[in-house]
Amino acid sequence: MKVIRVIATIFYTLFFAIPIVWLLLTSIKSEIQIGSRDLIIFPDNPSWNNYEVAVTRSGIGRSAFNSFWLSAVSALITTLVTAPAAYLVAQSKGLLAKATTGWILSSQVFPSLLTVIPLFLIYVKIGLYDNYIGAIILYVIFNLPFALWIQRGFIRNIPGEIIEAGRIDGASGVTLLRTIVFPLLLPGSIVVMIYTFINCWNNFLIAVVFLQGNEKQTLTTQMARFIGTEGQGLLGPLAAATVLAITPSLILFAILQRKFSTNLISGSVKG
Amino acid sequence: MKSSLKRGKPTSIEAQDRTIKLMMLPLLLTIILLSTLPLLLSVFAAFTDWSAGIDVPINFIGLENFRYMLTDTQFFASFKLGLIWTLLVTSLTTAMGVGLSLLLNQEKRYMIPLKVIALSPWAMSPPAIAVIWTTLMNPNSGPVNQFLRTFNLPGGDIGFLEDPTLFFPTLIIIGAWALMPMITLAVLAALKTIPKELEESMEVDGANAFRKFRYLILPHIKPILVPLVALNLIWNFGAFDLIYVIVGSFPPPNSEIPIVFAFRQAFKYGEFGYASALGVAIAVAEILLVMAILRKQFKAMSEQ
Numbered sequence: 001m002k003v004i005r006v007i008a009t010i011f012y013t014l015f016f017a018i019p020i021v022w023l024l025l026t027s028i029k030s031e032i033q034i035g036s037r038d039l040i041i042f043p044d045n046p047s048w049n050n051y052e053v054a055v056t057r058s059g060i061g062r063s064a065f066n067s068f069w070l071s072a073v074s075a076l077i078t079t080l081v082t083a084p085a086a087y088l089v090a091q092s093k094g095l096l097a098k099a100t101t102g103w104i105l106s107s108q109v110f111p112s113l114l115t116v117i118p119l120f121l122i123y124v125k126i127g128l129y130d131n132y133i134g135a136i137i138l139y140v141i142f143n144l145p146f147a148l149w150i151q152r153g154f155i156r157n158i159p160g161e162i163i164e165a166g167r168i169d170g171a172s173g174v175t176l177l178r179t180i181v182f183p184l185l186l187p188g189s190i191v192v193m194i195y196t197f198i199n200c201w202n203n204f205l206i207a208v209v210f211l212q213g214n215e216k217q218t219l220t221t222q223m224a225r226f227i228g229t230e231g232q233g234l235l236g237p238l239a240a241a242t243v244l245a246i247t248p249s250l251i252l253f254a255i256l257q258r259k260f261s262t263n264l265i266s267g268s269v270k271g
Numbered sequence: 272m273k274s275s276l277k278r279g280k281p282t283s284i285e286a287q288d289r290t291i292k293l294m295m296l297p298l299l300l301t302i303i304l305l306s307t308l309p310l311l312l313s314v315f316a317a318f319t320d321w322s323a324g325i326d327v328p329i330n331f332i333g334l335e336n337f338r339y340m341l342t343d344t345q346f347f348a349s350f351k352l353g354l355i356w357t358l359l360v361t362s363l364t365t366a367m368g369v370g371l372s373l374l375l376n377q378e379k380r381y382m383i384p385l386k387v388i389a390l391s392p393w394a395m396s397p398p399a400i401a402v403i404w405t406t407l408m409n410p411n412s413g414p415v416n417q418f419l420r421t422f423n424l425p426g427g428d429i430g431f432l433e434d435p436t437l438f439f440p441t442l443i444i445i446g447a448w449a450l451m452p453m454i455t456l457a458v459l460a461a462l463k464t465i466p467k468e469l470e471e472s473m474e475v476d477g478a479n480a481f482r483k484f485r486y487l488i489l490p491h492i493k494p495i496l497v498p499l500v501a502l503n504l505i506w507n508f509g510a511f512d513l514i515y516v517i518v519g520s521f522p523p524p525n526s527e528i529p530i531v532f533a534f535r536q537a538f539k540y541g542e543f544g545y546a547s548a549l550g551v552a553i554a555v556a557e558i559l560l561v562m563a564i565l566r567k568q569f570k571a572m573s574e575q
Contacts, residue, residue: 001480005374008370008374009374009382009385012367012370012371012374012385012389013384013385013388013389015448016385016388016389016391016392016448017388018407018414019403019404019407019448020388020391020403022403022406022407022413022414023402023403023406023407026406034412035411035412036412037411037412037417037420038417039414039417039418039420039421041414081295081298084291084294084295085295085298087291088288088291088292088295091288103302103306103307106310107306108502108505108506109505109554109557109558109561110310110550110554111509111511111530111550111553111554111557112509112511113509113511113530113533113534113537113546113550114309114310114313114314114547114550114551114553114554115306115309115310115313116309117309117313117316117537117543117546117547117550118308118309118310118312118313118316118547119305119309120537120538121543122304122305122308122309122312137301137305138305141301141302141305141306144302167287171287172286172287172290173286173287173288173289173290173291173294174290176287176291177291198394201396202394202395202396202397202399203396204396204397204398204512204515204516205511205512209538219396219398220396220397220398220399221398223396223398223399223402224398224401224516227398227401227402227405227516227517235406235409235412238402238406239402239406241402242398242399242402242403245395245396245398245399246391246394246395246396246399249394249395249396250391250394250395252394253390253391253393253394254387257390257456
């Protein structure tokens with residue numbers, strides 16, 4: 001049994017590590033070393049040149065900036081609307097709760113492409129196509145079902161008396177949100193915000209369909225442009241760009257991991 | 272006036288919630304306009320000849336798109352490919368993910384590096400994963416081909432992502448790499464709920480690893496595993512980004528899974544009506560897949 005365990009550990013480690021390690025190595029190799037048909041594992045003279053090229057040329061820097069601010073704004077909006085929405089859904093026993101569950105489910109079952117086609121035509125009609133605001137709205141709408149699902153898992157763990165206490169206080173709706181709902185849902189909100197940020201940062205579909213202009217590209221669409229024939233001579237800078245692209249989301253994911261995995265389960269068991 | 276009566280008094284429960292509801296109204300309208308309406312529109316569009324162009328009339332053509340679908344050999348090829356892809360990648364990720372989570376559940380300190388690295392693909396974008404694997408599989412400079420060449424093994428000069436027969440198996444391996452973290456995370460969390468005493472008492476009774484897995488671990492993770500597999504079937508059948516990014520650069524013949532096929536019908540050829548019909552067919556196929564899985568589960572539950 002122990003032998004199997006050791007073999008399995010080695011196998012999984014190699015399977016997951018080799019692609020990532022190779023990416024890191026490629027990102028510090030020169031163009032000649034990358035093009036060589038001989039097996040070069042560690043380059044003799046590692047250089048940061050690829051990172052410099054990736055950031056300054058090839059539009060990666062610009063697109064990374066777009067990705068960052070679009071993701072940050074979308075994550076913030078998603079978090080701000082999810083808490084009160086989850087609160088309302090939790091209060092409701094009737095139509096709203098059922099409709100929300102139905103919406104969350106259908107958002108998982110129906111391929112997002114199905115909505116993307118009519119959305120594209122609606123967006124062209126109302127002038128939100130190739131528009132940052134239009135993209136942000138879609139980032140929020142696409143992330144909202146899962147955000148609500150996460151937040152619902154958190155709100156279930158809050159004793160009802162705490163919310164009732166806030167009501168008896170005679171607070172206005174706004175005060176209730178400010179003093180009870182948002183503070184109590186803070187842990188869930190942090191999870192929602194990190195999760196949504198990673199999701200937007202990594203999103204490809206919305207950006208590729210709804211953002212057309214060269215200056216509006218996000219990191220994912222800009223990188224996709226260089227994959228394949230167009231990027232044959234750019235493997236080094238592309239690898240460097242990929243390292244830069246995955247680093248922020250990996251850091252956030254590490255922060256998120258513990259909280260997320262436990263709540264994912266509590267949400268699915270209770271929901 | 273109702274509101275004037277309440278002035279000065281503590282705001283009532285209804286009034287509190289009404290304020291919040293009013294604040295949420297724009298959100299609800301946005302959801303209806305940009306999520307519900309497009310879904311309904313696309314189902315409607317599946318029965319029209321909607322195509323790209325200015326002032327092209329849209330006609331209701333009944334089941335014509337679906338009739339055409341039945342004669343479209345490309346559609347059948349892509350649907351078959353989609354089914355094979357979904358079943359293979361889902362079973363591979365599930366089996367490997369359960370194995371991995373059993374390893375990681377030992378909570379040994381030396382397992383932490385593996386945990387970190389094996390969960391990391393979850394946080395990567397499809398283009399990033401595509402770069403990682405196209406770099407790895409580059410027939411000229413990639414380590415896989417170089418390894419094969421160094422030891423004079425067959426396949427040293429084959430581009431695994433370009434070869435028509437090897438492309439698809441390679442894609443499934445990439446899929447397993449990219450999709451395993453999600454299953455591993457969920458199963459790992461489920462494993463944590465198994466009481467340590469139960470495990471120990473089974474060990475005292477002399478149960479071997481297989482029996483322990485069959486009679487303790489599997490029943491425990493099943494409630495998580497079954498919906499997880501169902502969700503993964505849906506996601507994988509509807510998978511778009513990763514394959515689109517990889518296929519987009521190396522399109523071997525008949526390599527389009529259904530969503531990619533539909534996407535090109537819409538955004539390359541402007542056939543919105545037909546693409547919508549394809550989308551509806553994909554959704555129906557997903558629902559059938561999930562029902563097949565869940566029916567098995569219901570059966571198993573009633574037999575227990």
